[in-house]
Amino acid sequence: MNTASKQFDPITFQVLWSRAISIADEMATTLVKTAFSTVVRDNHDYAVAVYDAEGDMVAQANQSTPGQLFCMQRVMRDILEQYPTKSLSPGDVIIANDPWLGSGHTPDIFIATPTFRGEELIGFGVTCAHHTDIGGRMAAPDAREVYEEGIIIPISKLYDKGEPNDLLFRLIERNVRVPERILGDLRAQMAANHFGGERLIEFLEETELDRLSDLTGPVVAQTEKSMREAIAKLPDGAYESSLELEREDADGNRLVIKLRLEVRGDEIFVDYDGTSPQVDLPINSVLNMTIAYTVFSIKCALHPHIPNNKGTSLPIHVSAPEGSILHPEFPAACMFRSSLIFNVVQIIFDALSNVVPEKVMAPSGTFPLWIERFGGKCDDGTPYVCGFNGQGGQGARYDKDGVTTTVFPANVSSTSVELLEVEAPLLCDRKELITDSGGPGRQRGGIAQEVVLRNLAKKPAVASLSGGRFHIAAPGMHGGGTGKHGAIQVGDDDPIPQPKQVLMPQETTITFTYPGGGGYGSPFERNPAHVLEDVRLGFVSPERAREAYGVALTDDNGSVDKDATARLRNQAAE
């Protein structure tokens, strides 16, 4: 293709772009409504986009999860390498879930459907969805290799000129636990792509657009320009940061992420040199995901409201040592890469806090994700399996307290206690906010919660317990204090040292103490009136007010003792 891009006036361009985004959004709605997987429906773990005939993304659905969305661009490039445009026909559907090509773990299946107007390929509808199951040792927390994590589908045609790839269908069906749901969700993805394809054809017919690629160029250029302008506002300089994780390698050493972030003109160079080598645990993050979350973090800080397309990532250059936890070699296990990769957000924010302290947030108590699974039998013999999600507190912002019990950077709903108790013979003794869980700071870290679950059934329940910040709490930023650390306790036992599976006999309780968010700025700079309000609300104890914030209250805790507060704060300053 060597024809020059068609020029549009800015309004036409904008209307066309908006229309393309609306097509992607409608595809996403179709997917969410059709999919059976609760991971797609309730946890929004999907990405949807429309691509032009050259394999470049024109527009993406707004709710797409950032990791999958970014990786989709790479998948499309690889798909077109394997199946050049000329080898595609109407009725073809392409599938892939290879973690190294895609978004870093096997449950994420990409489906790309080429769309034809007559004989002419005009573009692709593409979806990625996190499936309920993909075989293997279902979500094994001790997997050492990706072979244990289910079936790997290389880039293949699932349909060829409208004919189903019978072998592939049978292979998938035979390798997963709930084949009707997996195949149902694949159908949902194809339906969404098909819907998008129909809309693309209408789009080209109703507008003055000849080819989608005429739109892609300006879309990427405009986004890139805007991103570059945002980066150019930062002073040049290099910033280093290091983050110790509580997960350990085989020798018992804590894993480390090292970062060097350099701002140079209108570009950012990110290097993870010095990061720990890959481990025999299912937490390695393939390079695609590492880049995706690096770009996500920078975008959140510098330019949250622009679309997340190729233009966003073009001025950002990411490298990570091969064979490291951020760029593992095949066949590293990677099912729970989110528990590692979310730390990238923390370390990038830490580096950027030197340059744009007002645009980042202190570390949150909301990662790793706490997604608990329970299985067992009701007293009438009916088996059950259920999940329970809850959240800690987010990190404080430069000018705002951290958000109470709200997920970040993933986006999943919590579990309703009433629904849980209908679904399973479990009972929730309490679910309440924890006093003094938010890290102290000029802006306080987000408040966390404590949840106690009890097994009512005679048969013991099997509980797969996940969570973190058991040993390293969310630190503060720029003088802010750490949030409360997390803990999971079975009965009165000592807290578990790391995620594990346990048996939960009848009437046994498990106590989940979620981690609080880190504070921002010195707590001695916090407005005493806000400390008083926090005490009134029970978010901060009078003791903590005195010790951490240097705020003394009157005997009834009803007002600030101004003189005593001044004394406390002066003492601390000296």
Added chain:
Amino acid sequence: MTFDLPFRLGCDIGGTFTDFVLLNQNTGRFEVHKTLTTPHDPSEAVENGVIALQQTHNGFLAETENVIHGTTLVINAVIERKGAATAIIATKGFRDSLEMRREIRYDIYDIGAVYPTPLVDRPFRREVSERLYSDGRIRQELDTDAARQVFDELAAQGVESVAICLLHAYANPEHERALEAIATETHPEMAVSLSSDVMPEIKEFERTSTTTVNAYVKPLMARYVKRLEERLAARGFDRGLFMMLSGGGIIAPETARQFPVRMIESGPVGGALAAAQLGRQAGLRDVVMFDMGGTTAKSCLIRDGVMPISTEYEVDRVHRFKKGSGTPVGVPTVDIIEIGAGGGSIASINEMGLLQVGPLSAGADPGPICYGLSGTKPTVTDADLLLGYLDPSYFLGGKMDLDLGETEAGIAREIGEPLGFSVLQAAWGIHEVVNENMAAAIRMYVTEMGGDLNNATVVAIGGAGPVHADSFARKLGVKRLIMPRGAGVYSALGFLVAPVSYEISRTRILSLNDTDAARLGDLFKELEDAATPVIEAAAPGASIGFNRIADICYLGQGSAVRVAIPDNADPEVIAARFLDEYRSRYGASYDDLDIQIVTLRITATVQQEQTAIALPFTEGGGDAAAALKGERMAFAPDLREMVPHKVYAMDKLPAGARLTGPAIVEEESSTLVVARGGRVEVDARGWIVVELGDAQKEGP
């Protein structure tokens, strides 16, 4: 049919204005009146309006059959945090569910996001010892002594209203009722709202949120309704006073006093009710109500004359147009989509260098630049004026002079120059972008509902609706639009055609495999018995029709589908209905999965004849020529230039008249723009029907 009492009066209290519509049921004619809202006592504005209407209809109240009333009082009290001193009583260990919300973000990238402040803060969220199992059995008895003490303390703290929200109370209201009894006995002045009455449905956060909103506005609403009744009685009206509910039914004041949360979105329902009625009269299957006013556009897809009902509504959004940023209110609400796009929406250049229109609005003051009230930011109305769609000398029927010079300068400065555009191109850009914004939002809404726009008709109402309807409808692929007479005030008529109707629900989790028609019949009968007195209070002796509905899902699914259930249906029939509904919404269904009923509902509606509505207009003749006012230059979207448009006076267009685009049809409350290719016919009721056609085929 002639009515002994010919008048019906609708009145809607808004934030700024209180709107009235007085309909003469015998002639079908109506009159509209506006008066300023009186926030210190909103019933005063109602009385003022009645006095004003008596100037033209002397003694009309004595001949008025009923007064139908909607109000933004409830929603404004929530938004402005001006409700009663309210407390929550929760099961021990669960007082924080209101504050923890769903623990999910509404914006993926915005780390500066904030969430609504809980209506009731922590010290006023109290707990009592008690516990139910999920099937309603008691695990732990209520500690009544401790509960008494809680009420005493709350009363001493000046609490006026209490929301009682216990876990699993939808399955067994016993403990909530016991608490209510204690309150009534020890503190009779305290208003009490039980979650098992307000919203007896599963999911503690949503039920608590809804019950809390109810408690928060209950004392306010009780005082207000009492004053309103007194004022009307003093003017000699003591017959049927009805309250408009968010679900599109009207009900007796006593019900509104008990459950004010049900009135929370009563205002916007008017447009949908009116458009639904229009659709039924015209025999249309699918109607897209398009109501574009000063600050927002509202739309609703009405199929077979039935408005969509949602019970997953949200108010008081921190980000007005972002789902998930507000306070959930799980009462039946007409599913209307609202977009930040109105005549007052401000145009600017955003951080991407793109033209952005809305959601910020210039409101009525300072308003658009053209109003000459010191507004400096260009708005949609300013663009419409420069495009020739609005007549500067006939705005609001000539009641307002518009300033063209300032408008041109403002659009050039704020939009034209940054984009390198002429004034006209910039004005067109604003018009086009706002239309695309509305079309995009509505495409999404229709896709979510599983609707299809191919055979739909747009009903354009609101001041700006008919100005934008042509381009809006084309973007949606809709081929026909209707503008009724009085389009600018048409939504006010909706109140007058609303039936007495009420929906009652209860969570009853049942596997379809383990139930039968008799058991379901008993459960539905219980709900019908509960709804009957509510209807009787509004319409004594009327014949009541019941519709059975169930929220159904596949076992283990997060969200349920609302399915209409025939009487005496057995589980097989219900399963078939569910699968049909599921397929029509989501495209596919599964035959091998277990199906579960989550919540049962019934809608009780009084069977009544529809009130006819028609504005007077010139009948017969069929010739458009008499209505021709002249010609003016206006923008032709397909040619991208100003071309002559014939201008017609709507009130002089007789039934049967035909004309073709490009044309403009003006009336006092709105202006219809018909693009090239459009073919217009005035139907027998005086409505303007436009077949949009294809401008491209007209040639230059």
